[in-house]
Amino acid sequence: MAVTESTWAPSTWRALPAGQQPAWPEPAVVDAVKERLRGLPPLVFAGEARNLLAALGEVAEGRAFLLQAGDCVESFRDVSAITIREKLKVLLQMSAVLTYGATLPVVKVGRIAGQFTKPRTSETEVVDGTELPSFRGHTVHSDEPTAVARVPDPERIVQGYYQAASTLNLLRAFTKGGFADLTQVHTWNQEFVASSPEGRRYEVIATEIGRALRFMQAIGIELASERSIHEVDVWTSHEGLLLDYEEPLTRRDSLTGQWYDCSAHMLWIGERTRELGGAHVEFFAGVHNPIGVKIGPAATADDVVALCERLNPRRVPGRLTLIARMGADRVRELLPPLLRAVRQAEIPVVWACDPMHANVYRTASGHKTRHFDAVMDELEGFFAAHREQGTWPGGVHLEFTGEDVTECLGGSLAVLEEQLDHRYETLCDPRLNARQSLDVAFRVAELMRAE
Ligand code: PEP
Numbered sequence: 001m002a003v004t005e006s007t008w009a010p011s012t013w014r015a016l017p018a019g020q021q022p023a024w025p026e027p028a029v030v031d032a033v034k035e036r037l038r039g040l041p042p043l044v045f046a047g048e049a050r051n052l053l054a055a056l057g058e059v060a061e062g063r064a065f066l067l068q069a070g071d072c073v074e075s076f077r078d079v080s081a082i083t084i085r086e087k088l089k090v091l092l093q094m095s096a097v098l099t100y101g102a103t104l105p106v107v108k109v110g111r112i113a114g115q116f117t118k119p120r121t122s123e124t125e126v127v128d129g130t131e132l133p134s135f136r137g138h139t140v141h142s143d144e145p146t147a148v149a150r151v152p153d154p155e156r157i158v159q160g161y162y163q164a165a166s167t168l169n170l171l172r173a174f175t176k177g178g179f180a181d182l183t184q185v186h187t188w189n190q191e192f193v194a195s196s197p198e199g200r201r202y203e204v205i206a207t208e209i210g211r212a213l214r215f216m217q218a219i220g221i222e223l224a225s226e227r228s229i230h231e232v233d234v235w236t237s238h239e240g241l242l243l244d245y246e247e248p249l250t251r252r253d254s255l256t257g258q259w260y261d262c263s264a265h266m267l268w269i270g271e272r273t274r275e276l277g278g279a280h281v282e283f284f285a286g287v288h289n290p291i292g293v294k295i296g297p298a299a300t301a302d303d304v305v306a307l308c309e310r311l312n313p314r315r316v317p318g319r320l321t322l323i324a325r326m327g328a329d330r331v332r333e334l335l336p337p338l339l340r341a342v343r344q345a346e347i348p349v350v351w352a353c354d355p356m357h358a359n360v361y362r363t364a365s366g367h368k369t370r371h372f373d374a375v376m377d378e379l380e381g382f383f384a385a386h387r388e389q390g391t392w393p394g395g396v397h398l399e400f401t402g403e404d405v406t407e408c409l410g411g412s413l414a415v416l417e418e419q420l421d422h423r424y425e426t427l428c429d430p431r432l433n434a435r436q437s438l439d440v441a442f443r444v445a446e447l448m449r450a451e
């Protein structure tokens with residue numbers, strides 16, 4: 001039975017099949033945890049989600065670009081200010097490169113402050129020869145490779161809330177308190193990045209931005225009072241997978257009376273949980289945040305249009321972002337019919353490219369990896385498909401880290417297969433390191449300029 005807008009409630013999803021949920025051993029404990037979460041403050045305010053919606057509306061209409069990026073999965077162990085700061089630095093650097101290169105506003109959305117739960121294709125995984133329940137993220141269980149550690153523990157949902165709150169707090173401090181001030185553009189270049197070709201290229205842009213600021217000052221523009229020079233908006237997002245977390249954080253906005261999922265500004269539905277009759281689509285149809293949906297190679301034009309009708313029936317620009325993850329070898333063939341169908345249905349969407357998730361493979365050493373060239377190849381195919389269809393390539397969705405990890409292969413200072421072991425730290429999918437991320441930003445800026 002379809003729930004209508006008037007009968008929707010944060011709990012109506014429970015009547016439907018919900019994929020990828022943990023098998024909690026004691027459902028009563030989950031209910032108690034949800035009750036506690038209902039009593040805790042929202043992490044974001046509905047008015048902020050509306051501001052992001054407006055910014056994404058500009059993207060949907062081709063006047064801005066979306067940069068959504070962060071960890072594959074955040075870790076409860078990685079809570080330090082340094083980790084958050086280094087991630088933010090790369091996001092700001094990439095954004096400076098894209099804004100400067102394409103002379104368009106860049107909407108910055110982190111996979112951060114709540115990206116704690118993973119969908120898994122397989123129920124089990126083999127770690128050091130032992131078969132265990134697959135790791136589903138720290139809000140579900142520990143990543144320790146023992147059967148006991150992998151038993152889902154609902155207390156971890158509460159811990160996820162507090163970790164999201166402290167991460168978001170620091171993010172707000174950094175982005176509004178001077179760290180993200182455009183006059184600091186040079187300081188975002190970390191040492192290990194600065195010595196690379198991308199780092200040097202970045203220095204050139206940073207110097208030019210500094211000159212532009214001094215020029216504006218020289219002709220009498222009052223920079224001190226210009227908010228957009230001193231503060232940035234970095235929005236939060238995560239996959240809205242764990243519905244026992246999203247439901248109790250969903251609140252009715254006192255200004256409009258509408259429901260908002262106040263766990264993040266933007267939530268997305270993953271490739272594995274986007275079926276129309278499923279709990280996730282039901283849940284996110286009812287909240288008013290900007291919503292994303294991953295679109296993989298199996299999606300048909302009818303599937304995509306039906307998702308658009310369901311998730312954006314009022315045709316609000318910025319409400320819906322379709323995140324295509326087709327694979328480098330298939331994007332040129334699979335994406336154009338979808339772009340055409342959505343355009344013909346006259347439903348405004350942001351089209352973003354996730355060049356990561358359909359380009360994963362395992363090396364002989366057993367590491368899950370992606371090659372930088374495949375990432376770029378999918379991005380180029382995405383831009384080509386939009387050019388062919390006359391639609392706007394609205395954004396990119398990446399998995400990165402601010403650290404000097406060796407998880408994805410290639411790049412200008414190439415990570416080689418035999419080096420994967422040096423710093424392979426991800427708990428789930430391989431992430432671009434800071435240099436590779438900056439390299440992607442430069443190349444995407446070039447693709448945008450060619451538009
Ligand atoms: C992800 O973004 O980490 C993810 C699991 O993606 P997808 O749903 O596209 O596989």
Ligand code: CO
Nearest residue numbers: 072399428429
């Ligand atoms: Co991932």
